[in-house]
Amino acid sequence: MAHTKINVTLVGAGGKMGYRLTNNLKNDPNYETSYLEVSEVGIQRMAELDVHPTKAEECVPKADIVIYAVPDIAIGKVTEQYVPMMKVGAIGMFLDPAAPLAGHLAHRPDISYFAAHPCHPSVFNWEPTEKAHFDYFGGIAAKQSIVCALIQGPASHYETGEDLAKVIYGPVTKSIRVTIEQMGILEPALSETFCGAMISLIKEGADVAVQKGVPKEAVYEFLKGHINIELALLFDQLPGGKFSDAAIKAIEIGKQKIFKEGWQEIFEPESIKSQIQAITK
Structure with missing residues (x-):
């Protein structure tokens, strides 16, 4: 029987953070990912990974999870545009607690909101390769922990969000559950x-x-x-x-x-x- 992939839309796929996520998602067998990017520089970065942008109206309405990999100052405007397009029961995923805590998320009680943030590789890590040793930010080769919070939605969506967070921030050694207030x-x-x-x-x-x-x-x-x-x-x-x-x-x-x-x-x-x-x- 064919494996059913989770449909993901990555907003800001060519940005500084989005590029890292794109690189980790593009070949993952569990996710069917579409990529949104509006800047020419971002689109050029995506092309380096042989990934190309999709139109929002084609991917957001069918996405099971929409990742908002955009700067904090842009979250309000971006979610105002895309959250109304999300299907009932979908998950909006954020990479930082700032915008959710600032009240910048569009009101949609029929969808879930989830946040996950990297701890970044520990100064006490032992890494066997030079590539991992110099991966100070994480998400490439060095081990790191992450923290996750379900902001709203059914309990089952915590595991769904956490599974995706482990991919986009991988390799992840430890995932720790917190509240969005604790993440702040x-x-x-x-x-x-x-x-x-x-x-x-x-x-x-x-x-x-x-x-x-x-x-x-x-x-x-x-x-x-x-x-x-x-x-x-x-x-x-x-x-x-x-x-x-x-x-x-x-x-x-x-x-x-x-x-x-x-x-x-x-x-x-x-x-x-x-x-x-x-x-x-």
Whole structure:
């Protein structure tokens, strides 16, 4: 008996993220995928993969799943155009929690909404090949975990969405279920607003050390090595390992000098809402 494929439409198939998804979907035996792209640059990228765009009216109405691989600022306009074309019972899939949490999704109680986001390959990954080792973003060769959330729809659609997420972000080693609100805590609050700011400050600190006359090579090598061991100590990669007493004292001095009291408020719902509004305008 012939295998029934799931019909997928990928919106933004030639974009920076869409191109990665197109590459992972185009030969998957479980999905029959159509591709939507409006930019000439995107269409040229797709041609490199021997994939060509389809007209929306030909593919969206028959799709079981429509993936919206478009920038956050465009989600509202794009879903306003395509969600009304989706068939009853279809799934609208999003790659980021920002637009759903900002209320930018078109109202359709008769379809499902699902979100999945990559964790990106861990700094603690061991990869056997050079291609995988240098796949920092993920979705090509390096292993990574993902987080998934069913925003609305029947429980069975979680598994359907998760199965597709494992393909578009593959190779996936672990899929973790969260709510869309928890995904908003992870991104933008934790990964960008907090961690992105922290890592940017680390780079600024390195720049200061170079300005003080320390050779740049020494600064970078010293810092990258210390980042590695300090992450390993803090994230349970070295059982029983801990900072020295001197390092603990230095860390406390640094915290008092660098951080404002009450920084934890960036994880509160109102703060997350304002962060999302800022990045989706």
